Each structure stands twice: as structure tokens, then as C-alpha cells.
Amino acid sequence: MSAAALRHAASRRLPGTLLLGGAVLGAIAVLAVIGPWITPYNPTAFAVRFRFVPPGAAHWFGTDEFGRDVLSRVLAGAHYSLVMGFGATALSLAVGVPLGLLAAFHRGLVEEAIMRPIDLLISLPPVLLGLLILAVTPPNLFKTVLAVGIVYVPILARLSRAVALGLLEEDFVTAARARGEGAVSILAREILPNAWPPIIVESGLRVTFAILLGSSLSFLGLGPQPPGSEWGLMIAESREFLDRAPWIGLAPGFSLCVLLIAVNLFGEGLREFLDPRLRGRAGG
Amino acid sequence: MAEAAAPILAVEGLSVSYATPYARLFALDDVSLAIPRGEVLGLVGESGSGKSTVVLAALGLLGEAASVSARRAEFDGRDLLADAAALRGRRIGVVFQDPAAALNPALSIGLQVAEPMLTHQRLPRTEAYARAAALLGELGIPRVAEIMQAYPHQLSGGMKQRAMIAAALAGEPELLLLDEPTTALDVTIEAQILDLLEGLRASRGLSMLLVSHNLGIVGRLCDRLTILYAGRTVETGPTAAVLAAPRHPYTRGLLGALPRPEARARRLLPIPGALPDLRSPDPGCNFRPRCPLAVAACAEPQAMLPAGPARRVRCHRHALVADLPLLLDPVAPSRPSAAAPLVDVEGLTRGFGGPTLLRRRRTRVHAVDGMSLTIHPGEIVGLVGESGCGKSTLARLILRLLPADGGRLAFDGRPVPERPDLAFRRRAQIVLQNPDGSLNPRRTVEAILRRPLAHFGLAQGAAAGREVARLLELVRLPEAYRSRYPHQLSGGEKQRVGIARALATRPDFLVCDEAVSALDVSVQAAVLNLLQDLRDTLGVAYLFISHDIGVIAHIADTIVVMYRGHAMERGPADAVLHAPHHPYTEALLSAGAARQMRLVDTAPSGAGCRFAGACPRKLGAICDIEPPPWREASAGHRILCHIPVEQLARPGLRPGPAGARRPQTP
């Protein structure tokens, strides 16, 4: 008992990466939420007299070609990336995981009907797929989230199917079948609680990619529209002034970097925390 | 016992501990053993005893994390710990448990046997291959040239193990370390491998260390035994003497817990409790918490005391051990049931594979081929057969977890449809083999036991809580276990929870699919006793499936012997366990008959006997062509064979060295 308790307590020790990533991520999330109230300037107000002011005491990140304060714009734009990253991932989880589990449970026709279209989707490059989804209608934030979410459905569906296939062979699932439990009950009670660690770990990775893909789509003009200050969009708009006023593009670029690194650290920490194999290596 | 010659392997005071992040783990504590030249030493212990650590230590393969110390560790006068790397593969050969894992799947058998000769002895390629072929031939492998070219996946388990032994012998070792060499094999194959080892020892003068958890097999091969318990040697002595009159309570306990066909109708005596924590070894006797003889003085450190000729025991009360009961009182003989059958199976068939849209030529392989059997209320039907005979498939067919291709299944007089109703599901439950996989690792014991109650609407709220308490009591687990997770339980405890879960629905019929096979002997006995008691108190009928005829003999009222998807023999347990036997049953029961079984390599063709390919008593062409008849040996005891009953009653052993007991070496 004492040995088991010790193992249990030790395994709950949080990895440093998880804490660091979580802290940075939390800070960014707070800034994104309270951003509109703490921006030193109105992020969309033109000030023609103050165009291209380099970073300084008055404007920490300088101003852009319309004299807008870059720091204010970066703060006001933070929520876009977070919403795109986490929203799209949540969407692909909500759609992909049930699909994958169902495909694993019903081998045969249902599986084919689910997995073949998914194979098709997975063979297309993500940006292209996003473009296909977005190009036909006028873009906005919600649609970007939708597009990015759909792009990652196949990956999560495949992963959850693979994990579930392994678990379905386990004896405790046989015992559940011997009780005559239905598909939904077996998947929800027996499979999902055991399948979620790898799925959550993968989701952490997906958030990173979703932020990147969302920003890329914005960069191409398929995300939130001006004057919204989505970071990808800001970078796109700053391109012409890169030689004269590099800070206009560097500020959102740097912010994006910090966000991505934080998400990555968090995801890595989560993996360390949840993956029993890594934990086993530490625990002997 | 000739004690004169210097031992080839002499280990004294071997201690091994591992650093783990939370505590130091003491795997071996002052272990001593010696193997005289040309002798076989059996090292016996259950899981956690440290027996495999001994092998790895002798090979110098323990790795960085282990700290190893010994007062003396010599191989033929050389320092074993310092020279292990130079000795292993050359003068010390090793065979591990799982031949499937020990052979490289990407290399041909021939290369793997020849490799040591190419690398260690630097023989030219052709010569190494010629010697490898000769070795494989010596080990009884047919069609050597073909097998040399084959890859491991093309060989059966027994053939793979022979190839492994050949590879171990390729370096011309003087000492062979055998780590559970037959545990992954079927009993009939096991008998053949043991026979082979016996022959090698005689022909090559090999010394061997046979590590096993199985007292039955060490008895066949070893001159001396050393028993390990939780990292310490507890007893050592000549095999016959130790097995006939064990002097340590633990050895005695192991023997009492071992189910054997001869000791049928007696109650097994399990060893209570569990292995001590290896992180904080008890300076006194570490068997104390489980020992029926323990007294206050046992808390003192125990030395290995002399106890008779060439015997030593780590117990100061060893003189009293002989008085311990070996088996408990006989249980009441099973009553023949006159009632209508509860489960009635007729001609159940199920195949796998077969033609698909793309591959029309594939044939369907029948895992279960026309099985019939009846189980009466409260009856225990034991189904025995080796791996691949289709017994687990049959279990799933009977519970309708797999759709059948053909045949009828009736439960309590009514046919069971392909998709059975909840009433059938409630009344027919299953207990599964693998204690690690049979419980959902993310649920507490309480949640696991409450699920069937909720699913069948049997109890809710506080009533369900009381039901959980009743179930835990039934399987003799403390109530406090409610809140535990499976990883906080031992193997035997997990198995009890699995049984409790199956009993939650108050079933009339339980399928136990290898329900005790993954457990150590001492724990297995307790679970067997529990299952027997549950039958007696609750009147549940079991289909008890096992590869171990000892276990089946112990628990079953009726025995069905299965081979290649079909029943070979059936009848009341006492009748099946005594002659006349079906030739296959005979092989399961007697190592002598098993070693005459042929190496099976082809599935039978045509309508003949399914056992014809391996049968040691095969009559000739008739067995290949004509399906054998069911012969009535006595009331309810039927045998599927062309040989008449009167002839089957006489043992089929051919005279000669193969059938004889172990030859005594001078």
C-alpha cells in the first residue's frame, strides 16, 4: 500500500514544462481577455501625425502606417489566435473523436464509410483544404475556425480509432460485451476514459498547428478582416514597410512565437504527465 | 550424490539491488548456489523471487542501474562478474522463455544458429552452416535444410525453442542457463523439450541451470533444487528429497498449492498473503507474514541450516514442517446432476478468414468445428486443450460474443438467438484470463462492480453499495478495496474483482477462460478454492477452460478434451483421468506419452482423425482417411478414436529409452 501510494503521489508531480507553458499561456489568455480595457491607445484609431513612430516610451512597439499603436493592436488581436487555436482544436476533437471511436467499434461498412473520406481529406495539404473551404464565401473569424477545425478532424479521427482498436481487444471490453452493453456505453465508459491521454496530447500539438494555420490563412486574407488586428493579418499588412518600419511586423510575429512556444511547452508537459511510458521510465 | 568434483558454477552471497527514483529495490539478498559439473540445478521461485535476476547476473547483463556484489562468483575458476562478457555465448549458453521474442524475426534460422560460430569461433561460413545443420538435426528438427532457410514466424513454438537451444549450443558451452525454457509452450511440447535437454546433458556432459516457477518440470530434469523466495534462497537439496519431504514452509506451501491430476478431490492449500515489499527487506525471515509456523523468534535473521544429507533450509523450525498438512480434507464428491441441461451446445462451428471480395481463393480455417457439449446446473465442465485448439473461441461462441457459422445453442431449454436478450446476458457471465487487462484501469473497484448492477437494473444507490459489499465478501476481499484502482491490486486480487464483477448479476452460468492461468501457484490455489466454494454455495455452473490438465482435473466434474476445434474425449472427470484414455489425453497426462507425439507440422487433410498428424498410437492409413467413431468406454465416458476401448486401456507407451524415466547419471 505505501509503495503504491508513493508511486501514485510521485506520478502526480507536475513537469516543469507543463508549469512554464501553462503560466505563459495563462498570461496571454488574461491579456487577450482584458486587452480591450488596457490598450494604451485605441487600436483602430488613425493618427496621421504619428505614422511610423519607432518603439519608444510613448509607443512601446511603435506605430504603423496609419499611426495606430502597434502594442494596442497586438493586445487587441491576441484573442484571435487563441480562439482559432483552441476553438478549431475543440471542433476537431468534437467531430473527430466520435467518428474515430465509431469506426473502431463497427468494423466493416461503417468503418469504411467513415475512414475513406477521412483518408481523402488527409491527403490534401492543410492550407489548400483551408483555402477550398474559405475561398467561396466572404471570410470571417468563425469561418476560419471552422475551416481549421475541419482540416484537423481526420488526424484526430485516425488517432482515436487507432487507440480504440487496441483497447477494444482488452478483456474488460469483452466483459462489457458479455453484459450486453451497447456501442455508445462501451465507447463512453470503457474506451474513452482510457483513450483520452494520447488524444489530449495530440490536441496540444494540434493547437499549435491550428494557430499557425489560422494565421497563415489570415495572412492570405482569409481570416478576420481589417481593421481587425489578427497577428497573421498584421504581418501581411506590414510587408511593404519591412525595410522602413520592421517593428510593425516583428511585434505580432514575436507575439506569435511566444504563444506557440508556450502552447508547445504545455503540450510537451502534458505528454510527459499523461504518457505512462514516459512516466514508467522515470519510475523504474 | 557425488560431491567430489569442483563445481562449474559457484556463487556465494550474491546480492543485487536496483536504484529506483523512490527507493532501493533489493532483488537478491545473499543468494548462494553451486552446480557440479554435468549436473542440473533447478532454481525455483514465483514471480518476484528474483530467479531471472540470477540468470542475468551470471551473464553480466543486469545493466547500469543494478549494483551487484558477491563474496564469490566463479565459473570454472574464473571470476564470473569480471569475465561475464567473455564467457557468455561461448562457455555459457542461454535459452530464454519466449522463443518468439528471442529469435530475430528478420534473419533465417540457419544464420541465427550459425552466427555464434561465425563470430566467436571464426569458422568459415560453409563449415558453420554445416555444423548448424548438424546441430538442428541433433535437436530432432525434421527437414533441416528447409528449416535452415526458414524465418522464425514460419516455425511452431516448439520448433522455435529447439532452434533457440541449437543457437545456445552453437558456441559449445559447458553450462546452459535455461530461463523458463518451456513456460511459453504447450505441455506436450514441453515434455519433448525436457526430454531433449535430458538427452543433451547425457550426450554432451552439459551442466545446466534450469530456472522455473513450475515444480512439476524441475522434478523431471534436475538433480538438485534451490528454492528462492523474495530474493533469498530458502531451501536447497537433492530434487527427490526436497519434493518428497520439503523442509521449508514455503516449499511445502508451493507443493500444497499445486493442482495435480493425482490429488484430485482434495482441497488445495493456498499460501495466504502476498510477496513482501522488496524495498524494505525484513532482516528476519521474510516469509513470516505468510508462514503458518511463525513464532517470535522468526524475526531474527535466519541462516541456511543443515537439514539432512546435502540439504539446507533457511528456517529454524524446519523439523516441524513435515507435520504441516499438504492438502486439506477431501471435498464432497460431485453429485451427478439429473436435471435438464442448463447449457446445450450442438455442432457449434466457427471459422476465420475465408474468401473475400478480393481474395476468392482463401479457405476458411475452422477454429471450432462441430463442438457439442452440455452443462447442467451447478456442474463444472472442464475444457482442456492446448493453444490454438479453439477453446477460447468456443467460450465466446457460447456467450454469443462471436457469431457462429453453424450449430445450435440452447440455454435453460430455450434456443439463444444471435443477438441474445438481457436476460441471457445477466444469467451467463465470463471471467477472463489476464488480470491486468480484465479491469478498466480508470475505474475504482466500486465503480467496476456497480456497473453491472446499474446496467441490469439490479440495485441502485445504497442498495448497490450493500451489493458491492456482499460481492467483495463473496470473493474474500476487504471492504476497503472499494475505493482502489486496479493498479493498486495484486494479480490474484484483480482476478477476484473480475470474479465479483461476473457474479454481480447473480448468474447461473460462468465461463472461466483460463481464469487462473496467469497467476502464481500459491495465488492460483486460493482462486481455485474460491471458485469451487462459489459453486457449492451459489450453485453456479462453470465452463472452466484451461490448458493445464492439472487445474482442470482439480476443479471439474466433467472433462472435455479438445484438439483442433473438436472434442476428442469427454466424460466424468474420474473416468477421463484414468485409463482408457484417448491418445491425446494420454499425452496431456503423461510426459512419457507426450514425448512420443510427433512434431505437428501439417493440418490434417481430408476427413480423418484431427490428431492423426501427431498421434503416437496412429494405426495407419485408416486414421487419415476415415473419421474415427465415438467409443463408449463407460457410462458417459466417450473417446473418439479408431482404437478399440480395450486396447486403449493399456498404456500406449512403446518400450525403450524414450519412454523410460530419466536415466540416472553416475
Ligand code: SF4
Ligand atoms: S523462520 Fe519462522 S516464519 Fe520463517 S519459515 Fe521458518 S517458521 Fe516460518
Ligand code: SF4
Ligand atoms: S483415430 Fe488414429 S490418429 Fe486418431 S487418435 Fe485414434 S489412433 Fe490416433
